[in-house]
Amino acid sequence: MAGSKAPGLAAGIALAVLTATASAQAPGPFLKEQVKLGADIYERNCAPCHGPRMLDSQVPVDLRKFPPEQKDRFITSVTKGKNQMPPWGGLFKPEEIEAIWAYVMVGEKQ
Amino acid sequence: MRKLVWSLVFFFAASITASAQTAQELLRDGNGGSTDNVLTYGMGYHQQRYSPLTQINRKTVKRLVPVWSVSLANEFGEQGQPLVYNGVLYAANVKRVVAVEAATGKQLWMTPLEWDAAVARVVCCGLSNRGIALYEGKVFVASLDAFIRALDAKTGKELWKTKVAEWKDGYSITSAPTVANGVLMTGMTGGEYGVRGFVAGYDPETGKELWRRFMTAGPGEKAYETWPKDDAYLRGGASTWITGSYDPELDLTYWGTSNGGPWTAVPRPGDNLWVASVVAMRPRTGEIVWHYQWTPAETYDFDGNNENLLADIVVGGTKRKVLIHADRNGFLYTLDRASGKLLAANPYVKVNWAERIDLATGRPVETEVARKLRAGEKVEVQPRWTGGKNWMPMAFNPKKGRIYLPMLEETSVYQLNKDLPVYKAGERYMGVTNTTADRKPGEPWGYLGALDPLTAKPAWRVPLMEFPSWSGMLSTAGGLVFSGLPTGEFLALDEDTGKVLWQFRTGSGVNAQPITYTINGRQYVSVLSGLGGGTSSRRGTTGKVQPGGSVWTFALMAD
Numbered sequence: 001m002a003g004s005k006a007p008g009l010a011a012g013i014a015l016a017v018l019t020a021t022a023s024a025q026a027p028g029p030f031l032k033e034q035v036k037l038g039a040d041i042y043e044r045n046c047a048p049c050h051g052p053r054m055l056d057s058q059v060p061v062d063l064r065k066f067p068p069e070q071k072d073r074f075i076t077s078v079t080k081g082k083n084q085m086p087p088w089g090g091l092f093k094p095e096e097i098e099a100i101w102a103y104v105m106v107g108e109k110q
Numbered sequence: 111m112r113k114l115v116w117s118l119v120f121f122f123a124a125s126i127t128a129s130a131q132t133a134q135e136l137l138r139d140g141n142g143g144s145t146d147n148v149l150t151y152g153m154g155y156h157q158q159r160y161s162p163l164t165q166i167n168r169k170t171v172k173r174l175v176p177v178w179s180v181s182l183a184n185e186f187g188e189q190g191q192p193l194v195y196n197g198v199l200y201a202a203n204v205k206r207v208v209a210v211e212a213a214t215g216k217q218l219w220m221t222p223l224e225w226d227a228a229v230a231r232v233v234c235c236g237l238s239n240r241g242i243a244l245y246e247g248k249v250f251v252a253s254l255d256a257f258i259r260a261l262d263a264k265t266g267k268e269l270w271k272t273k274v275a276e277w278k279d280g281y282s283i284t285s286a287p288t289v290a291n292g293v294l295m296t297g298m299t300g301g302e303y304g305v306r307g308f309v310a311g312y313d314p315e316t317g318k319e320l321w322r323r324f325m326t327a328g329p330g331e332k333a334y335e336t337w338p339k340d341d342a343y344l345r346g347g348a349s350t351w352i353t354g355s356y357d358p359e360l361d362l363t364y365w366g367t368s369n370g371g372p373w374t375a376v377p378r379p380g381d382n383l384w385v386a387s388v389v390a391m392r393p394r395t396g397e398i399v400w401h402y403q404w405t406p407a408e409t410y411d412f413d414g415n416n417e418n419l420l421a422d423i424v425v426g427g428t429k430r431k432v433l434i435h436a437d438r439n440g441f442l443y444t445l446d447r448a449s450g451k452l453l454a455a456n457p458y459v460k461v462n463w464a465e466r467i468d469l470a471t472g473r474p475v476e477t478e479v480a481r482k483l484r485a486g487e488k489v490e491v492q493p494r495w496t497g498g499k500n501w502m503p504m505a506f507n508p509k510k511g512r513i514y515l516p517m518l519e520e521t522s523v524y525q526l527n528k529d530l531p532v533y534k535a536g537e538r539y540m541g542v543t544n545t546t547a548d549r550k551p552g553e554p555w556g557y558l559g560a561l562d563p564l565t566a567k568p569a570w571r572v573p574l575m576e577f578p579s580w581s582g583m584l585s586t587a588g589g590l591v592f593s594g595l596p597t598g599e600f601l602a603l604d605e606d607t608g609k610v611l612w613q614f615r616t617g618s619g620v621n622a623q624p625i626t627y628t629i630n631g632r633q634y635v636s637v638l639s640g641l642g643g644g645t646s647s648r649r650g651t652t653g654k655v656q657p658g659g660s661v662w663t664f665a666l667m668a669d
Contacts, residue, residue: 043543044537044538044540045231045537045538048234048235048302048538048645049645052543052544052545055545056545056546056649057652058645058646058648058649059645059648059652060652060653081227081228081230083185084185084186084230084237085230086227086228086229086230086231087227087228088231090228091228091231091536091537
């Protein structure tokens with residue numbers, strides 16, 4: 001990601017992908033309860049590094065821009081850990097990690 | 111008392127071999143002992159982080175150059191303070207302990223610290239190890255998964271390993287251990303996970319636990335009156351994540367305690383001793399001799415752990431043995447360290463939760479902001495929960511009578527949740543919604559500054575516009591103050607003006623604790639570089655500063 005223009009370009013591509021997938025293969029549908037459960041787990045366990053409501057992130061990942069088509073990567077990263085993120089598979093059941101996915105996909109989108 | 115201390119010193123000195131590092135050397139570290147060694151966290155039991163060395167000074171510092179650097183192969187961040195003994199520099203981070211030749215950087219040994227990656231779930235605010243202790247030929251180190259180990263100082267081989275606490279219940283250790291009056295002590299962390307804080311004492315020879323002093327009072331203790339008559343004290347926080355200082359003449363060790371658990375004080379009405387306090391303990395037994403509570407009924411995440419610096423200064427015309435502490439809550443305190451009596455308390459950054467500290471009662475006079483907060487309203491609080499100063503230690507120059515410290519000025523948006531948190535072992539136990547208020551354009555993140563400990567009046571303050579500083583400070587008789595920046599610069603400032611006289615960009619952010627020492631008459635300065643160790647220290651740096659740990663050592667360029 002060298003060069004000053006690269007981040008803006010990447011963000012542009014990510015946005016385009018999100019828009020495309022939103023119409024073609026939108027993630028979900030998610031149940032309201034599922035999103036609420038994900039939000040609760042997120043607030044308690046994830047917000048300290050990824051920021052309250054995914055804002056003010058203290059790590060180099062912006063979850064609001066997580067690619068919807070990369071659910072497998074998300075689930076694997078949360079379950080097994082990645083870089084400085086610990087593995088959460090020992091603490092949360094698979095359906096709870098699914099709930100975090102639901103929250104990250106739609107929980108903070110208007 | 112002095113006679114007793116020296117009798118003990120003689121006893122310990124006589125019982126070990128001459129080549130091992132001794133109790134007497136510990137007592138003299140930063141206190142008239144050899145400048146060839148740095149043996150204690152804080153460069154002396156008093157934690158003044160002051161050196162009488164003058165070779166590197168205001169005039170010569172322009173010739174300061176790096177003489178070696180070694181990688182620590184760690185992306186989690188470096189907050190540690192190295193120690194130096196007999197020409198060997200020992201450094202630690204969360205992944206390993208290394209011993210290198212202090213003059214050349216040549217590695218002598220490396221011992222890994224292994225822990226389950228899942229431990230990171232119970233470390234609230236960044237994976238860190240702030241250092242080690244040395245005593246009688248052993249290197250003592252605590253690991254993130256709440257074990258303490260003794261390593262052979264010559265080989266790095268593990269001699270014993272003792273479990274301090276169960277990480278799955280939210281306990282971990284990020285602080286350096288210390289040895290005082292022959293007892294190895296460690297604190298712990300976990301204030302965000304409903305732990306019960308404690309300091310524990312161990313036999314340095316065997317690792318056997320000698321005592322454990324809990325920092326929340328339980329049934330049968332007088333201080334239990336400050337807790338509700340239930341079991342809230344068992345999850346009440348008061349962790350002890352910064353190494354205590356020690357006064358050998360008084361035989362008291364001073365430890366700060368963290369925020370209460372949960373963050374919201376609603377389910378734990380009362381002052382909650384000894385949360386957000388300093389406790390003075392006997393290192394032989396863990397007995398609490400006195401305490402002072404910085405923030406009664408703490409609900410702001412104002413940990414009171416930061417260093418309790420010991421100095422002898424003139425107060426009201428009389429030289430007093432004092433303890434100086436810049437709390438997260440924004441007030442700079444001076445206490446009589448024999449009795450715990452409050453002598454002075456003044457705000458050193460913007461504070462809006464309390465008007466002042468009442469010198470007669472020793473208690474803060476809370477403002478309307480605090481009243482609204484406690485009533486459940488969303489309010490803006492200054493300082494932000496990360497404090498006017500966080501863990502990064504200040505330095506004290508006894509000749510100038512000044513402290514040198516990094517200061518943070520931010521505002522939080524803070525609200526106690528309506529729903530009380532439910533305790534689950536090993537998970538966060540908070541009950542608060544907290545975010546950061548936008549900074550106004552042109553306002554600094556904070557300052558590097560020199561303050562009068564009794565008035566908090568600055569001799570100078572250098573505003574920090576790009577990022578705040580999360581680095582410790584080092585003061586020297588050469589008229590210099592060393593510190594660092596998240597962008598990697600290691601700095602030497604003029605102690606009288608704050609002017610940057612020298613800087614060098616290391617490989618990553620500097621958020622650690624510089625030291626200085628001599629080898630064969632040459633003065634060296636060493637510091638760890640490696641952004642992180644605290645999540646807050648990385649805020650705003652994403653993509654701008656790369657992580658990666660290393661040790662850097664500097665000396666004056668030879669003619």
